[in-house]
Each structure stands twice: as structure tokens, then as C-alpha cells.
Amino acid sequence: MSLFSAQLQPGRGLGFLLLGATLHDVLTRLKAEPQLFPQLIVVHSPENPVTEPICIALRKNGIRLRFDGPEQRLRLIEIVDFTMNHITFKDRDLVRPSNGVASSPGSPVPGESPAGPTFRHIYHRLLGPTYGGEFIPSGNGEDQGLYVLSYPGVAFNFPLAASAYSPDKDVVSLLSSPSSQVAQSMAIFSGNSWAEARPTLWTETLPSVKVTSLLPRSKDVYPDEVSLVRLHGGGRIELFRKWTNNAFVINLGETTPQDLVRELGPPSAIYRKNDQRLVIHRLRTASNTRSRPSAGSSGRPDDLTDTDHSSMNTGSEDSDDEAAVEDAGNNAFGECFYNYFYLGFDVLLSTPVTPSPPPPGQTAEESPRGEIKAHSPDRLVVTKLVLHGNVPGSYEFNRHRRCRWEIGYLGDTGDGTPVNSESPFEHIEDRMTEKWGKLMIPKHDESPQQRQRGMVLNRGWGDSPGSSCELLGGWEDSGARRVDASGDSTSTLYGFPGLVFEVLKNGFVNAVTVF
Known part of the structure; x- marks a missing residue:
């Protein structure tokens, strides 16, 4: 296996691994080079996969990549083994083996230790002088800790005995002892120093990272990414760009x-499959208003819960073909999904249908919409949006980038936090039931606290849905290679007016269909 070679960019990244890049972009790039990155391990919290940090361990490369949970952006790059990679800074090697002859770790000759960069090499030749660092004790009662030598955007950890540390000593004198001269690890982050960056490491607003810097594509159209989707009800959806x-x-x-x-650029793919396996539930929807109240009269068999027509399949890779886009817009028989994998959602294009009604109490000013515009009968328009959560541990993990959303008409939760993609579904269900009132209660049920019964979705059964509700074939249908073969293929669907939630076993939302 060849060594991963990269240029150190303090405060910005390591080679193509840029701070602020999304988990989806980074994983896609790493998977594209299996010879260079033969082992990818995704570490996450099964109980809180969308709120706790996510780590990608590249054990064969001596690198750890840490992402925040809500946005899934790269926040921290750690080098834990300098012998498994080749890092340079301004054309100087971070570690310079001495012609294959290993010297003692405490050698005073700059760069002579192959185990890692020496203090003298970093301080005198590579990065230059800096302010005094901080000592972090081990915490287990041992006389061993770490001294953090910090620069803007990059820091080095040196093992140091607690008995040898003194805040009165200057940094050069402190690290002159042989036992502390070789760095144990290195961290790349955004901030003036490691001590300053730690409190806001997972929450700081990072600059935009264009897809072009990570994944070159065939077209030169790269709009700013969509960072938030706000759902207003009544078929009105706002897509916000974070840095504007x-x-x-x-x-x-x-x-x-x-x-x-025009606004989002061409889709990554166009998916043309039309799934009819939920037609039986139209009658159920007409009599049970927990889901869309008007679904029974819409004449469309898939308006209830086709939550993910594209996360498992790619019908064709003609998204960058302008002729295909024009054909989809003018051909009534071209009903299809536009797959925006790098934005985190799919869009269904079909003949015009009336969207779900606005929520109770919403005024005309809050929902400035009239009747559907008069399109020609064979004109396709947007009738549905599928937002993907890219939750670690889910069956379709890393098919889409994570798309963050919030339900605008529910307001804040009392603590200033909106009902959004990080909210547990139990809380979302309570707020939705409270908002929609009697529309969410079956006629035969007098208890307003009665929970609706979910519909089981299994993505791993191919074309044999049986008694469950499996909307598309398994991941393998698309020929894609999943990062984690242990992904859970079973989830549950819950329908509300205008919204369908796909909920994982841990209670978090994996996908939302807006119709």
C-alpha cells in the first residue's frame, strides 16, 4: 500500500481533506481510492447518531476524521501515526527518515526520528516559534500527560511527565528533555489555538467548501449548497443557502x-421508476386522516408514503444532459425523480396535483399561495420532495448528503429550538398532533393521546415486500458499495398531512417526504 501524501494547510485541511467538507463528500472521495484507503471505519453513537460527533478512522493511514452530528461537517483532522503517511508543509517534510537508519527517539538532530516530528524540527525549522502551550494531565493518577504545542490551526501533542511540568518554564526548556521530543499526534482545526478552539469545535460556523475542491464533475455549474430546508405547509418550501x-x-x-x-443546477441523476405497491393504501388514507386527508381523491397511488425513490437506485446517469432535462419538463410520461445527492434531497416531477392543505391557523399572509398555476396538461412540475438525513447506521447511509430541515409552522419548542431534523420523532409527533388537532385522531378513537401505528419499511427484501411496506429494492440494486454492511434495513413510516417521516429504531428521523 502506498503512503497517503498530502500538504499540511493549518486551519484549512490536509490535502483534499478540507475542514468544513461534508461527511458524504469525504466518504465518497475516500471510497473512490480503495488502494490508498483500504479500511474505512465509521464510529458513531447508536443512541444519538444525529447529535453526537461522528468519526472516520483510517487505521491503515494513521488518520482520524471527526465530524459534528447535526451538519456532518469535518471539524477535526488527527494524525495518530506519522509512519503511515507522508505530510509536507511548504515543501518541507514533517517527518524525515534518516536514510533508513532509525535513531533514538530523543535524538537532538532535527527530523532524524522516523517515529514522528521532533520538537526542534517543528519549532526551529518547520513552523517557527509560538506561544507557550498547555499541559493536559492523564486524569488516571499516573505521572504522565500531554503537552500541547499549539499554532493557529494546528497543534502537536508531546508526552510529558507531570512531575517535569512547570508553568514557569518556557516552552523551549520544557521540551528539551529527551523523553518529550517526538510528537505523539497532530491535530488540524479551525482557530487561533487548540485551547481557544475546543469550546466551539463542534458548533463554529465554517466557511463554504465548494464541491469542486473535492469531487470534480463534468459540468462547471456549482451553486452554493442548500444548508436548511424550511417547511411552511400548504406545499410551500424554502431552501436556504447558509453563506448568503x-x-x-x-x-x-x-x-x-x-x-x-436554474437555481440548483442539474441533478446528479434522474430516476424514472414508478412504484405502485402502495396503491392499496389509498382507501385507508381516505378513511383515516392521520395521513394526507386528500390523498384518496388525488388519483395518485404513490402520494402516501413513497419516501425514497432514489436512495437505493439510480435509474439513469443523464442528469447533466440538458436535453434530458428539457424532455422531462415537457413529457407527461416522463414522471421522474431528480436526484440531488450532493444537496441531500430528491424531487418528484409529475403532472400538477393540489398540494396538502396549509396547517390550521395559518393566514393568507403566512402562506401566500393561490390555486395551482395553469400549466399545459402535459407539463411536469414539482409535486413532492424527499429530504434525506444520512443517519449513520441506516441502510442507505452515504447515498445522500445530510439535509437539515425544520417545520416552520410549528414554531419554537419553548427553549428557542425549532422542531427540526435533530428532534426525536416522539417530540415531533407530539407537536404535529397538537398542531393538527382532531385531524390527527381517528373517528373511532376518543383518546387524543393515542399514538398512530407506523408502517414497517424494509429496504433489504428486494421485490418481496410481503406484509411490510418496502418501496424500492435494496441498496445492491444500484450496484453501489456501502461503507457499513451492518446497516439496519428496517424503519417505520408515520404519515401526517403533507408529511411522511421515516423513523429508525433509535427514534430519529431518517427521511421526510413533503407533498
Whole structure:
């Protein structure tokens, strides 16, 4: 296996691994080079996969990549074994083996130890002088700790005996002892120093990272990514770009394929499969208003819960073909999904249908929508949006980038936090039931606290849904290679007016369908 060679960029990244890059982008790039990165291990919290940090361990490369849970952005790059990679800074090697002859770890000759960069090499030749660092004791009662030599955007850990540490000593004198001269690890982060960066490491707003810097594609159209989708009800959806004040509004039943391409660029793929396996549930929807109240009269068999027509399959890779986009916009028989894998959602294009009604109490000013615009009968418009959570441990993990969303018409939760993609579904269900009131209660049920019964979804059964509700074939249908073969293929669907939630066993939402 060849060594991973990269240029150190303090405060920015390591080679193509850039701080602020999304988990989906980084994993996709790493998987594209299996010879260089033969082992990828995704470490996450099974109980809180969307709130706790996520780690990618590259054990064959001596690197750890840490992402925050809500946004899934790269926050910290750690080098834990300098012998498994080749890192340079301004054309100087971080570690310089001495012609294959290993010297003692305490050698005073700069760069002579192959185990890691020496203090003298870092301080006198590579990065230069810096302010005094901090000593972090081990915490287990042992006389051993770490001294952090910190620069803007990069820090080095040196093992140091607690008995040898004194805040009165200067940094050069402190690290002149042979036992502390070789760095044990290195961290790349955003901030002036490691001590300053730690409190806001997982929450700091990071600059935009264009997809072009990570994954070159065939077109030169790269709009700013969508960082938040706000759901207003009544078919009105706002897509916000984090580093601007601009928002693109999608009105279900009105927005055209040309509108999407103009604002979002061409999709990554176009999926044309039409799944009819939920047609039986139209009658159930008409009599049970827990799901969309008007689904029974819409004449469409898939309006209830086709939560993910694209996360398992890619029907065709013609998204960058402008002729295909134009054909989809004018051909009624071209009903399809636009797959925006790098934005985290899919868009269903079909003939116009009336979107779900606005929530109770919403005024005309809050929902400035009239009737559906008069399109020609064979004109396709946006009728559905599928937002993907990219939750670690789910069966379709890393098919899409994580898409963050919030339900605008529910307001805050009392502590200033909106109901959003990080909220446990139990809390979302309570707020939705409270908002929609009697519309969420079956006629035969007098208890307003009665929970609705979910519909089981299994993505691993191919075309044999049996008594469950499996909307598309398994991951293997697309020929893609999953990062974690142990992903759970079973989830549960819960329907509300205008929304369907796909909920994992841990109680977090994996996908939301807006119709």
C-alpha cells in the first residue's frame, strides 16, 4: 500500500481533506481510492447518531476524521501515526527518515526520528516559534500527560511527565528533555489555538467548501449548497443557502424542472421508476386522516408514503444532459425523480396535483399561495420532495448528503429550538398532533393521546415486500458499495398531512417526504 501524501494547510485541511467538507463528500472521495484507503471505519453513537460527533478512522493511514452530528461537517483532522503517511508543509517534510537508519527517539538532530516530528524540527525549522502551550494531565493518577504545542490551526501533542511540568518554564526548556521530543499526534482545526478552539469545535460556523475542491464533475455549474430546508405547509418550501441571505422557494404544483435547474443546477441523476405497491393504501388514507386527508381523491397511488425513490437506485446517469432535462419538463410520461445527492434531497416531477392543505391557523399572509398555476396538461412540475438525513447506521447511509430541515409552522419548542431534523420523532409527533388537532385522531378513537401505528419499511427484501411496506429494492440494486454492511434495513413510516417521516429504531428521523 502506498503512503497517503498530502500538504499540511493549518486551519484549512490536509490535502483534499478540507475542514468544513461534508461527511458524504469525504466518504465518497475516500471510497473512490480503495488502494490508498483500504479500511474505512465509521464510529458513531447508536443512541444519538444525529447529535453526537461522528468519526472516520483510517487505521491503515494513521488518520482520524471527526465530524459534528447535526451538519456532518469535518471539524477535526488527527494524525495518530506519522509512519503511515507522508505530510509536507511548504515543501518541507514533517517527518524525515534518516536514510533508513532509525535513531533514538530523543535524538537532538532535527527530523532524524522516523517515529514522528521532533520538537526542534517543528519549532526551529518547520513552523517557527509560538506561544507557550498547555499541559493536559492523564486524569488516571499516573505521572504522565500531554503537552500541547499549539499554532493557529494546528497543534502537536508531546508526552510529558507531570512531575517535569512547570508553568514557569518556557516552552523551549520544557521540551528539551529527551523523553518529550517526538510528537505523539497532530491535530488540524479551525482557530487561533487548540485551547481557544475546543469550546466551539463542534458548533463554529465554517466557511463554504465548494464541491469542486473535492469531487470534480463534468459540468462547471456549482451553486452554493442548500444548508436548511424550511417547511411552511400548504406545499410551500424554502431552501436556504447558509453563506448568503438567499432562499429558493419551491411551490408544489407550480415549480418547474427549469426552475430547479436554474437555481440548483442539474441533478446528479434522474430516476424514472414508478412504484405502485402502495396503491392499496389509498382507501385507508381516505378513511383515516392521520395521513394526507386528500390523498384518496388525488388519483395518485404513490402520494402516501413513497419516501425514497432514489436512495437505493439510480435509474439513469443523464442528469447533466440538458436535453434530458428539457424532455422531462415537457413529457407527461416522463414522471421522474431528480436526484440531488450532493444537496441531500430528491424531487418528484409529475403532472400538477393540489398540494396538502396549509396547517390550521395559518393566514393568507403566512402562506401566500393561490390555486395551482395553469400549466399545459402535459407539463411536469414539482409535486413532492424527499429530504434525506444520512443517519449513520441506516441502510442507505452515504447515498445522500445530510439535509437539515425544520417545520416552520410549528414554531419554537419553548427553549428557542425549532422542531427540526435533530428532534426525536416522539417530540415531533407530539407537536404535529397538537398542531393538527382532531385531524390527527381517528373517528373511532376518543383518546387524543393515542399514538398512530407506523408502517414497517424494509429496504433489504428486494421485490418481496410481503406484509411490510418496502418501496424500492435494496441498496445492491444500484450496484453501489456501502461503507457499513451492518446497516439496519428496517424503519417505520408515520404519515401526517403533507408529511411522511421515516423513523429508525433509535427514534430519529431518517427521511421526510413533503407533498
